[in-house]
Amino acid sequence: MQSIYYDDYNNNFEDDFGNTVYNIANLLPTDKIIEYKQKGGTYYSELNGEVIEIVFPIRDNYRLIAYYQETNTFMDEEDTPIFNMFSLLTSTDLYLFKRNKKNAVIKGIQGQIVDLLYI
Helix, strand or coil, X not given: CEEEEEECCXXXXXXXXXXXXXXXXXXXXXXXXXXXXXXXXXEEEEECCEEEEEEECCCCCEEEEEEXXXXXXXXXXXXXXXXXXXXXXXXXXXXXXXHHCCCEEEECCCCCEEEEEEC
8 A cells, every 4th residue: 555645844745665646636636625724633545455544644743753763764643664764853853852861741843742762
Protein backbone atom coordinates (compact mmCIF):
# COMPACT_ATOMS: atom_id res chain seq x y z
CA MET A 1 0.00 0.00 0.00
CA GLN A 2 1.29 3.42 -0.93
CA SER A 3 0.90 6.32 1.47
CA ILE A 4 0.55 10.01 0.68
CA TYR A 5 0.94 12.65 3.37
CA TYR A 6 -0.44 16.16 3.43
CA ASP A 7 2.17 18.65 4.60
CA ASP A 8 0.14 21.56 5.96
CA TYR A 9 3.24 23.68 6.50
CA ASN A 10 4.06 23.68 2.76
CA ASN A 11 0.47 23.01 1.63
CA ASN A 12 1.37 20.05 -0.58
CA PHE A 13 1.13 16.27 -0.71
CA GLU A 14 4.16 13.98 -0.48
CA ASP A 15 4.68 10.26 -0.97
CA ASP A 16 6.67 7.91 1.27
CA PHE A 17 9.94 9.21 -0.20
CA GLY A 18 9.24 12.95 0.15
CA ASN A 19 8.34 13.45 -3.52
CA THR A 20 5.54 15.93 -4.23
CA VAL A 21 2.31 14.32 -5.48
CA TYR A 22 0.50 16.53 -8.00
CA ASN A 23 -2.42 14.31 -9.07
CA ILE A 24 -4.20 14.18 -5.71
CA ALA A 25 -7.50 15.25 -7.33
CA ASN A 26 -7.51 11.88 -9.15
CA LEU A 27 -7.55 10.10 -5.78
CA LEU A 28 -9.78 12.29 -3.62
CA PRO A 29 -12.71 14.59 -4.47
CA THR A 30 -12.04 18.30 -3.86
CA ASP A 31 -14.71 18.60 -1.15
CA LYS A 32 -13.07 15.71 0.76
CA ILE A 33 -9.63 17.34 0.42
CA ILE A 34 -11.00 20.51 2.03
CA GLU A 35 -12.81 18.54 4.76
CA TYR A 36 -9.80 16.42 5.68
CA LYS A 37 -7.42 19.41 5.63
CA GLN A 38 -9.61 21.01 8.30
CA LYS A 39 -10.21 18.03 10.58
CA GLY A 40 -7.34 15.66 9.81
CA GLY A 41 -7.47 11.90 9.58
CA THR A 42 -6.79 9.13 7.10
CA TYR A 43 -8.63 8.53 3.85
CA TYR A 44 -8.28 5.45 1.65
CA SER A 45 -8.62 5.54 -2.12
CA GLU A 46 -7.89 3.18 -4.98
CA LEU A 47 -5.99 3.77 -8.20
CA ASN A 48 -5.40 1.06 -10.78
CA GLY A 49 -6.29 -1.63 -8.24
CA GLU A 50 -3.83 -0.35 -5.63
CA VAL A 51 -5.06 0.93 -2.27
CA ILE A 52 -3.63 4.32 -1.42
CA GLU A 53 -3.63 5.77 2.08
CA ILE A 54 -3.90 9.57 2.23
CA VAL A 55 -2.93 10.96 5.65
CA PHE A 56 -3.87 14.43 6.85
CA PRO A 57 -2.40 15.75 10.12
CA ILE A 58 -4.79 16.03 13.02
CA ARG A 59 -5.04 19.61 14.16
CA ASP A 60 -3.56 19.80 17.60
CA ASN A 61 -0.72 21.64 19.20
CA TYR A 62 1.29 18.69 20.53
CA ARG A 63 3.42 15.99 18.92
CA LEU A 64 5.08 13.06 20.67
CA ILE A 65 7.96 11.71 18.60
CA ALA A 66 10.35 8.93 19.47
CA TYR A 67 13.88 8.85 18.04
CA TYR A 68 15.47 5.40 17.85
CA GLN A 69 19.24 5.87 17.84
CA GLU A 70 20.01 2.29 16.77
CA THR A 71 18.05 2.63 13.51
CA ASN A 72 18.28 6.45 13.19
CA THR A 73 14.50 6.73 12.73
CA PHE A 74 11.79 9.00 14.06
CA MET A 75 8.34 7.55 14.84
CA ASP A 76 5.15 9.42 15.72
CA GLU A 77 2.45 8.61 18.28
CA GLU A 78 0.97 5.92 16.05
CA ASP A 79 4.37 4.28 15.45
CA THR A 80 4.47 5.62 11.90
CA PRO A 81 7.88 6.65 10.53
CA ILE A 82 8.44 10.36 10.00
CA PHE A 83 10.51 10.88 6.88
CA ASN A 84 10.63 14.67 6.84
CA MET A 85 11.51 15.95 10.31
CA PHE A 86 12.46 19.30 8.80
CA SER A 87 8.76 20.04 8.34
CA LEU A 88 8.47 19.97 12.15
CA LEU A 89 11.82 21.18 13.51
CA THR A 90 14.79 23.21 12.37
CA SER A 91 18.06 21.51 11.51
CA THR A 92 19.65 23.18 14.54
CA ASP A 93 17.01 21.72 16.87
CA LEU A 94 17.58 18.24 15.45
CA TYR A 95 21.35 18.56 15.66
CA LEU A 96 21.25 19.63 19.31
CA PHE A 97 18.76 16.89 20.19
CA LYS A 98 20.93 14.16 18.65
CA ARG A 99 24.13 15.60 20.12
CA ASN A 100 22.76 15.88 23.68
CA LYS A 101 21.20 12.40 23.56
CA LYS A 102 18.44 13.40 25.98
CA ASN A 103 14.67 13.78 25.80
CA ALA A 104 13.64 17.30 24.84
CA VAL A 105 10.58 19.50 24.48
CA ILE A 106 10.94 21.90 21.56
CA LYS A 107 8.69 24.49 19.97
CA GLY A 108 8.22 23.36 16.38
CA ILE A 109 8.34 25.39 13.18
CA GLN A 110 4.54 25.56 13.04
CA GLY A 111 4.25 26.63 16.69
CA GLN A 112 3.35 23.19 18.03
CA ILE A 113 4.99 21.59 21.04
CA VAL A 114 7.19 18.66 20.00
CA ASP A 115 8.09 16.19 22.76
CA LEU A 116 11.12 14.23 21.56
CA LEU A 117 12.04 10.94 23.24
CA TYR A 118 15.60 9.68 22.79
CA ILE A 119 15.48 5.88 22.77
